[in-house]
Amino acid sequence: MGTPPSTVLVAGHESAGGADLEQLSALLPQSVVAAPGGPLARAVQRALTGSQTVAVLPMTWGRDPTTVAETARTLRWTVEAHGVPGRVALCRPFGSPDHLVALLRGIAVRTAADHRRAGMVIGAARADPRDDAELHRCAHLVRTHGTGLEIGVACLASSPDLARAVDRTRRLGARHVVVAPAGFATACPGVDELEDVEFSGPLLSPAVALRIVQHRTCAAASALARGDDGLAAVLDTDPQGKDARPHGPGRNGGTARTAHLQHGPRPAARD
Structure with missing residues (x-):
């Protein structure tokens, strides 16, 4: 089996713009938390310097479709602008x-x-x-x-x-x-x-949330190896995804509400 992909957790309003993902990210080796748009594009570019592939996971329970669509558009621009087809995978959202x-x-x-x-x-x-x-x-x-x-x-x-x-x-x-x-x-x-x-406490324990993230990223990496980067499934149902040209991070590629968020790599968890 090849090297596991780096992971980018995409933050939205369900995670307080990423603040609620800190504990989970700390359990994931080679992981970052980023918002759609410029922060996500830069996070993916940096991750690709240290990993062959990058798995990008929208952290939503299905109540934030805008973040999923923005993530797909950002990744499309990143892949086309930097010539990295076959190295970036969009995961299915964390939950529904x-x-x-x-x-x-x-x-x-x-x-x-x-x-x-x-x-x-x-x-x-x-x-x-x-x-x-x-x-x-x-x-x-x-x-x-x-x-x-x-x-x-x-x-x-x-x-x-x-x-x-x-x-x-x-x-x-x-x-x-x-x-x-x-x-x-x-x-x-x-x-x-x-x-x-x-x-009540969080919906899931950190250990259970970690297993879901690992399942989503492994499934995306397997699909990427078969030639499916996960983007078409989202962009084909996104009105902007079909017709609009992809924009760079500086031109409508991000969102004002979350564009300032970016967290650095987390160390691997220790037993």
């Missing part, structure tokens, strides 16, 4: 909305078992209206197929947003409220300031 709903339902079941008259608030950073609507859809599925808990949603843009969501859930009869993340958050600022409110 169905995975997210299943994990949140598990938290709801545990919450109902541990607390009488409990409620749950699903929290995530406020994004664009379509992504926020998907958050509400996921919450509805958790509520419908869950345990009868009251399920609220907090689209967090400021500290009072969480308190308001908790208050709404309490008005519906919940005495104890558990806040669960709809992303990669490992903590929830403000929870400790609210009475009878606790954070």
Whole structure:
């Protein structure tokens, strides 16, 4: 077997622009965290100097399709501009909305078992209206197929947003409220300031998240060896991907909301 590919974890609003991926990245040898656009293009170029192939993984539970599309467009530009076909692979996204709903339902079941008259608030950073609507859809599925808990949603843009969501859930009869993340958050600022409110913890342990990343990158590397870099599957369904010419990082190739994010290589994890 050849040398494992370097890994780039692509950050979006579900990972606080990359801040929530620090612990995971620390477990991955030869890994970086980058935003779509210029930071991603530069990260891939640097990774290619030390590795034959690079696997690029959009870190989303399916609520951030814009980041997936922007990642594909950035990689297309990088491959064409630097003449590196066959060396860069786009992985399938880390998770899907169905995975997210299943994990949140598990938290709801545990919450109902541990607390009488409990409620749950699903929290995530406020994004664009379509992504926020998907958050509400996921919450509805958790509520419908869950345990009868009251399920609220907090689209967090400021500290009072969480308190308001908790208050709404309490008005519906919940005495104890558990806040669960709809992303990669490992903590929830403000929870400790609210009475009878606790954070559920991250959706996945670092070890489980690491196994998913390894599975996604290995699958992408195998597909790349067969001539499939994963870009066509995304670009063919992206309105901009079909017709628009690829732009470099300095010309609409990045996003203003995340273009400043970039983290360096992480050392290999030690037992």
